[in-house]
Amino acid sequence: MKYMDINQVQKKMNTRIIKNNILKYIFFIATTFGLIVLAVLLLRVITQGIGFIDINFLTSKLSTDANRAGIMGAILGTCGLWLLSFQ
Amino acid sequence: MTSNSEARKSTVSVREMIEKKKATKILSKFKEKLVPMTLFLFAMVSILTTFGIIYTLFSETVEFFKRVPITDFFTGTVLRPLSQNPEFGVLPLINGTLISSIIAMLVAGPIGLMAAVYLSEYASDRVRRVLKPLLEILAGIPTVVYGFFAFTFVTPIIRSVWPDVDATNILSPGIVMGIMIIPMVASLSEDAMSSVPKSMREGAFALGATPLESTFKVVIPAALSGIIASFILGISRAIGETMIVTIASGSSKNFTFDVTESMQTMTAYIVEVAGGDAPAGSTIYFSLYAVAMTLFVFTLLMNLLARYVSRKFREEY
């Protein structure tokens, strides 16, 4: 006795394969979602931050005067912590 | 006769060799003991540190509960540490922590799992080798950057489609936290799924299954323990996250379930109090330890849960 009806199986197969193909794209979009956010984030950081970075900014110390302020102290501090955690 | 004496001679020389060897052995034995000893000491350093942390947490928490009744702390819905008659209910913080973690997992869970499915079941080797490390960069971005991203980019977008949302709210940092956790869930789930033997998939394909059916009815059930563990680790990460919420959710200690409002999480409270000038010995100073202790218990429970789950759901094949 046959339990599996060939026509039934054939009909079902169409929807199964379509479902697979659609979800494949959704999975791909989910994977790229993270990458899109990454791209937006980097783009924003770079476009909005690049104008303020020059050699003075990198090498001068903190200051209350925004024009003279720099991040040398912060860089040194980060490096120090970094070295410490490597021991 | 001759053979006998020869035999004796040889036994003597063997004995001598053994004696000689013993002399050198003492030194090498010492060396062999020294290495594990040093390693043990190194291990002890981290264990002792942990115990030190727990001890401090515990003793200061006890001190706090001498001043504020433990029931008030765990059932209070009002947190007003700086007011004239301060109240120390931890529920707003627990609420904020849970809500932000839930939002984060609503983002990271489905997206991370879908990415894992794509990477492990659909992508070719070449595509996977490019996409996976790229995705993992997301996990390496400093959380401060995410915090500003949430505050200056995600919040305005949300507000433009949903004007009810406050400038500082829990929704936006929750979402961004989720984005941060995606690679963790994706990568750990993908590992769990790729370690399911290829023969399982072949079995499914040989019965006429589509990749989708082999994934959801064979591979995911077989990898379930690893996938759940990745989710729980993701939740722990969300619970422990500090900067994003501090920056994007402000510091109102609302006890509410409305995600458009500002809330504070346990970690953000600790940052606020520790960063402010709470005089050592004041109640507010001790409250910091009580909250930290609560947080510690939370993450500990999560980790235990992850271990339990990954044992319990291990499918044998």
Next chain:
Amino acid sequence: MSLTMIKKPETSNRTIPNTSKNIVFDTDDLNLWYGDTHALKNINLSINEKEVTAIIGPSGCGKSTFIKTLNRMVEMVPSVRTSGDIKYNEKSILEKSFRVEELRTRVGMVFQKPNPFPKSIYENVAYGPKIHGIRNKKVLDEIVEKSLRDAFIWDEVKDRLKENAYGLSGGQQQRLCIARTLAIEPDVLLMDEPTSALDPISTLKVEELVQKLKEDYSIVIVTHNMQQAARISDQTAFFLNGEVVEFDETEKLFSNPSDQRTEDYITGRFG
């Protein structure tokens, strides 16, 4: 080894093949490459319906590759390229427009190493019918029982259908995998050394099973065991280095091979 020992007992009354039997698979100059490895070279074979076709040959000669091509399982290896044609019931299956899912529901496969799913015995057998759309619990129960009976394993597992399949012995697992394949009611059964991991008793059971299944299915079986090929098959193909050296009725091939290399191989004088 005496050749009379491995002679099949009652095939003398059979007529010449290919004229009376329908052909289910027909390969036409089939070539296959794994990257630069030329694994199958100009294969021309026709496989008869409701017969057992045995594939023999030394290790690495392309036996597994050949039967995995018949249900396009080779495509799971990304570097695979093919040329030539395979006709299944007169239709070319190597064309991309022929859906593999459809092919594989008609052409079932049992693997060399038993590979049940890490699920209950019941779920293992019900998996195939379920994905093909059978939801009715009663029908599923019936299919599971029938398939397990057909695979001669029902009596051993009927009281433990809810237990994990990995609690079964290797031989039982292999018969469970056969039951799992029977559950989707294919036309053709491909078996890649199904008894290589089994003890003599389980082997015998699987062999009996193959003899029985022949009534309803066309079977292609890869084996390293020449007595087995002689015992259970109607046709035998001898593969060597990716080529078919000889393809003939089993009795003829084993008693009176026409190629020297075949004779060397079956008498154990090979390389």
